[in-house]
Amino acid sequence: MDPIRRHQLRETLRARAVRHSWADLVAAHGTPVLVLDPAAVASAYRRLSAELRGFGLHYAVKALPHPAALTAIASCGGGFDVATNAEIDRVRALGFPMHRCIHTHPVKKPADIDHAYRAGIRTFVVDNPVEAQKFYGRDRDLEVLVRLAFPNPTAKSDLSTKFGVEVRDAELVVKHVLDTGVAFGGFSFHVGSQGSTVQPYRTALRSTLELCDHIHRTLGVRAHTIDIGGGFPVSYRDSMPGIDRIATAVDEVLGERRGQFRLLAEPGRFLAAEAMTLFTSVVGTATRGGKVWHYLDDGLYGSYSNILTEDVHPPILAMRELSGSPSAAWGAMEPVTLAGPTCDSIDVVAHDYPMPPLTVGDVLVSPLMGAYTTVTSSRFNGIAQTPIVVSDSGDAWEA
Numbered sequence: 352m353d354p355i356r357r358h359q360l361r362e363t364l365r366a367r368a369v370r371h372s373w374a375d376l377v378a379a380h381g382t383p384v385l386v387l388d389p390a391a392v393a394s395a396y397r398r399l400s401a402e403l404r405g406f407g408l409h410y411a412v413k414a415l416p417h418p419a420a421l422t423a424i425a426s427c428g429g430g431f432d433v434a435t436n437a438e439i440d441r442v443r444a445l446g447f448p449m450h451r452c453i454h455t456h457p458v459k460k461p462a463d464i465d466h467a468y469r470a471g472i473r474t475f476v477v478d479n480p481v482e483a484q485k486f487y488g489r490d491r492d493l494e495v496l497v498r499l500a501f502p503n504p505t506a507k508s509d510l511s512t513k514f515g516v517e518v519r520d521a522e523l524v525v526k527h528v529l530d531t532g533v534a535f536g537g538f539s540f541h542v543g544s545q546g547s548t549v550q551p552y553r554t555a556l557r558s559t560l561e562l563c564d565h566i567h568r569t570l571g572v573r574a575h576t577i578d579i580g581g582g583f584p585v586s587y588r589d590s591m592p593g594i595d596r597i598a599t600a601v602d603e604v605l606g607e608r609r610g611q612f613r614l615l616a617e618p619g620r621f622l623a624a625e626a627m628t629l630f631t632s633v634v635g636t637a638t639r640g641g642k643v644w645h646y647l648d649d650g651l652y653g654s655y656s657n658i659l660t661e662d663v664h665p666p667i668l669a670m671r672e673l674s675g676s677p678s679a680a681w682g683a684m685e686p687v688t689l690a691g692p693t694c695d696s697i698d699v700v701a702h703d704y705p706m707p708p709l710t711v712g713d714v715l716v717s718p719l720m721g722a723y724t725t726v727t728s729s730r731f732n733g734i735a736q737t738p739i740v741v742s743d744s745g746d747a748w749e750a
């Protein structure tokens with residue numbers, strides 16, 4: 352992480368540390384602990400909604416299914432993108448209107464479709480003929496979107512390898528949807544998570560519009576919905592394209608045609624990332640091969656799981672960088688290894704990472720830990736999930 356980015360983060364986090372009494376929360380709950388600020392979810396929602404003009408936002412519940420995050424989305428008027436029965440049940444248990452949900456898993460059991468339909472969901476996604484056939488004879492108030500695959504080598508996880516039909520084969524899937532008797536709604540895609548350029552949105556949307564015209568000519572059907580998925584990147588240690596640049600690209604491609612479609616998006620990371628901050632402590636320190644190692648009470652199998660699953664590396668600062676004046680108070684930076692708590696060799700969170708001098712008991716802070724952190728953590732070595740404390744209520748919550 353370059354010093355300028357670190358400086359920016361310190362400035363932002365200092366204000367938050369005071370506003371949310373982070374020192375008191377850590378003293379009360381110990382470490383590791385994740386502090387969740389639902390207002391950050393609402394603020395990211397409002398930012399995205401202002402940029403993606405006219406898009407219905409469906410929060411990808413998988414990123415952070417905490418009730419406080421879901422409540423923040425619902426209170427902003429947002430909908431939900433669900434992929435499993437468990438996610439459906441979670442949204443329903445909170446009493447949110449289920450017609451605001453879309454089911455975006457392209458491969459599911461017929462019983463899962465039944466479950467979602469009974470819950471009130473009417474928009475589904477398929478990407479191949481076998482999945483389309485699972486809708487045969489179902490109620491006609493249900494619509495099916497066909498998910499398209501657009502490879503994105505700049506994304507941290509390129510979802511087009513597992514899901515989506517190539518544009519050249521999409522007409523066949525649309526025909527299968529039409530054969531089932533349910534409504535063909537239109538197309539969806541996901542350009543991959545944490546992509547470093549805007550271009551994939553432009554390319555995918557342009558091809559989708561061409562495909563809409565093509566199937567109108569060949570099959571005589573109109574696509575009413577275009578769902579541009581998620582993937583909107585977050586600046587962790589490095590700067591990523593801003594949402595304004597993605598929105599501009601989307602606007603340019605849609606041009607005069609935006610009024611022809613119901614426009615949807617499925618943001619996960621963008622809405623959740625800023626909402627959680629991790630506090631973890633140094634539990635041990637050693638020098639190995641001339642290098643300094645610090646061992647933390649959270650790691651790759653815990654809250655830092657997105658390093659393992661998607662190669663996404665959050666920033667890490669010492670808590671004392673958030674108070675006092677520079678260097679005199681926190682000491683000169685030196686490159687260290689930060690390791691997690693499990694008794695194996697994989698659990699290393701950062702190599703050659705600049706930190707001020709640290710000793711056992713020092714608290715480290717990682718901002719931007721809301722998305723794909725606890726949800727993809729494991730219980731390896733019997734280590735419990737890091738508790739989440741909601742900053743405005745102080746209640747701890749286990750998944």
Ligand SMILES: Cc1ncc(COP(=O)(O)O)c(C=O)c1O
Pocket residue numbers: 411414432455456510541543544545580581582583617618619620621
């Ligand atoms: C279908 C679908 N929609 C939305 C998302 C959310 O993506 P992101 O968190 O990158 O915005 C995902 C992530 O895996 C997904 O699979």
